[in-house]
Amino acid sequence: MLLSRLVETSAEVAATRSRLAKRKALAGCIAEAGGEARSEAGGQEIELVVTFLSGTLRQRRTGVGWASMAALPPPAPEATLTVSDVDAVFEKVAAIAGAGSTALRSAEVEGLFALATLPEQAFLRGLVFEDLRQGALDSLVQDGLAAAFDVPTATVQRAAMLLGSTATAAGLLARIGVAALEQVGLQVGIPVRPMLAASAPNADAAVPKSGLPALVDAKLDGIRIQVHRDGDLVRLYTRSLDDVTDRLPEIVEAVAALPVSRLVLDGEVVGLGSDGRPLPFQVIASRTGSSIDVAAGREKTPLSLFVFDLLHVDGRDLLDEPLSVRAAVMREALPPELLVPRILAESVEQVTAFFTQVVLDGFEGVVVKNLAAPYAAGRRDSGWIKIKPRHTFDLAVIGAEWGSGRRQGWLSNLHLAARDTATGDLVMLGKTFKGLTDQMLTWQTEQFLGREVRRTKYAVFVDPPLIAEIAIDGVQRSSRYPGGVALRFARVLRYRDDKTLEEVDTIDAVVALSPL
Known part of the structure; x- marks a missing residue:
């Protein structure tokens, strides 16, 4: 053709x-x-x-x-x-x-x-x-x-x-x-697309979707890993299905030591400090993103696997089983130290209390899970609802304005956009220059100029856009931007080079935060 x-x-x-x-x-x-x-x-x-x-x-x-x-x-x-x-x-x-x-x-x-x-x-x-x-x-x-x-x-x-x-x-x-x-079924050794979580601002909004009782997991800010074991062969895949087995020997060893012969696990790889608190995402991403001198990386930043789902064990496929069954089998098949911190919540108050505790412990939030839900691979399903202590969205950075004063010479004020669910188009809904360190300003200026497609006297517009995790305090209705809302107190948390444009949050998800 x-x-x-x-x-x-x-x-x-x-x-x-x-x-x-x-x-x-x-x-x-x-x-x-x-x-x-x-x-x-x-x-x-x-x-x-x-x-x-x-x-x-x-x-x-x-x-x-x-x-x-x-x-x-x-x-x-x-x-x-x-x-x-x-x-x-x-x-x-x-x-x-x-x-x-x-x-x-x-x-x-x-x-x-x-x-x-x-x-x-x-x-x-x-x-x-x-x-x-x-x-x-x-x-x-x-x-x-x-x-x-x-x-x-x-x-x-x-x-x-x-x-x-x-x-x-x-x-x-x-x-x-x-x-x-x-006739296609789950095959050990062939990664499946991971199940994704929808978002909610708090337990009151999440629980009506999950029902009660609900399984509530600590949300770990690490690298999503899908583990496949077939006898002595262990393979590790990221959320984008890239094979990173050779970069994580300690994870391979932990899985190889389990008293089972065939497994498919879904979990998160994180690093823990001497105080037991999780290391920053950037540290973990730096370790898993490099195949250079893996032994030195392991020595400097040892990583641990926390499993939150089990899709197959020794000939038994669990993909279509309800979470209650998968969780029970997982408790039997895996040692406690490999399991994600979780509770079975009977009330909204229990969800809120667990959320408060895990955030104090340094984790990102919680994921509230419907016990009756199967594993909805490849979809952002309401069977899983994530709650974070602040509203965060992964937004596309489609342009930036030149800074002034101390930021003279840097591209600083970011133009942020969400994704239109129906068309896939990017819809602008605000700007921010907050949360940017000098290092980030230097890096993003280089990136924007390399991706430049057009410019005005004050701004440079890029294609393809960058993706950034943006924290906001809320949204308000506004005719200033095409999205019909404006972001309140938006600030940059980090750039997400591990995400694609398909994973940019939708304009509907952002508008849902509006009180009007």
Whole structure:
């Protein structure tokens, strides 16, 4: 399939706010790719089409940075690139390593972009930086895939969840049919997409969704880890399904020592200080984000695993069991020191008291969980409700204004945006310059200038945006910003390079805090 067909589809999807229209456009393109998919080669092509339409490359990490995109070659006069051509180039680019690798990658990228038309260049840039900005999230592509083959959306969603990939589900569906998807089950060694938590401002708001009694976990501010053990083989995956096994030998050892042979666990990796209080997120992220001198990192920052869910143990799948069953089996299978701090709450007052205590202990808050809920992998489900001591949102930073006075020369006042649930568009709802250290100001100025797409006399606008965790005291109705609300006392807590645009909080979640 020509790349231009995907570019046309992406433009069509971006041009409408209608979810049905987006689905129809995606289904048409996917159906074309699936027409010849009974062969192995055809199955591979539809996997690429679905991957690209979801806004990513198959390789995900290619080593291509902003410098490679600084000066693109003139666009090609006509469309000749195929999706397979593009994948082959990025497969080659991802494999380049060693001395001179930056120059070699740049040369390959330049050669590819020279063969692309102007719209194709923009599309490829969006794929490289996972910023296609077409309002088509992976869930919508799943809808389009289901429509293209006239199968139930729920079947596609479940298979993609268990395979950890919508593209892999597409390949199975195209080559074999819906029966292949219906037979997909939890497989030890293949990570599933993690269940996510919705938000609530306090226990009074959370408990009506969870019901009582509820299981209440301490919310740990660490790195989400999914553990798979099959005999002597232990693998560790992050929330984005990246394999980080080699970076965390102490976690591997702890799991390998358990008296079971097959496991799938969901938990959090954190570091604890000598006083038993958790180390800052940045310290933990620095350790887990590096594969350089793992032994020294382990010595300096030893990490511990805290498990809050069990999806499989010794041949028994628990994914669809209620949390009450999963929790009971987990208590039997795991030692107490591996379990997350939790209580069984019978009242709102117990939830509030536990919340107060864990915050005093240095944890981030609590997660209130419905005992009847199955593990809703890949979804932000009301079966889990997180409560933090302040209102925090992960927002997109779409621009920044030049500072004055002591901040002269730095980009300082941030333009913040939330995500429109229906379209995926980013909607501005406020600004802030609070919470920024000199180090953060220096770093973000460099990042903004590297991502600059346009500027005015006072501001620089970026694409793709950065993602930051923002704390606020509340919101108030306002016509000043497109979102219809303004943030009260917004301040930056940290940048979240571990999150994607799909994980930016929605404008609906922010507006829900408004008292009006």
